[in-house]
Amino acid sequence: LEVEETYIMIKPDGVQRGLVGEIISRFEKKGFKLTGLKLFECPKELAEEHYKDLQSKSFFPNLISYITSGPVVCMAWEGVGVVESARKLIGATNPLNAMPGTIRGDLAVQTGRNVVHGSDSPENGIREIALWFKEGELCKWAPTIDPWLNE
Ligand code: DAT
Ligand code: MG
8 A cells, every 4th residue: 555645625514613633633533644734714716626526516606605614724745645544534425324443434414515525546645735735835744653653
């Protein structure tokens, strides 16, 4: 398995509901490395670019107004197999189908209020981090705990 990067975002409902710490701590406890973090009010154009693959869907306008309805928390996480692992920690798109123990399974009820985003491939991880973060906002660092997490 390769070291990958993924873009994780706490959506406006997660921020409003006070779930920021809870959600960040799940990725921290798993052992991934945080390389970018900011609270951000997302412009409509950026939300549309981020979700451009869903442009033709009937729910697209609702999705854009939801994502731009309040501040989001943008994060970049790095680790071995982090893209797929983060998707597992997040759970199914529809929180009613998400397994207990996952973020959506434990903390959300509806698809249109599913509290968190995670990139669906390593390519999209790179694309989305470049979209949401400027050069200089990302921090490449070496946690001293690394040899205790990765052999
Ligand atoms: P995911 O966020 O699990 O990667 P996705 O990329 O297919 O899911 O869709 C992005 C977001 O769009 C999803 O988190 C919520 C919304 N969405 C997806 N399918 C939907 C649907 N059938 N009805 C309403 N909103 C939907
Ligand atoms: Mg997706």
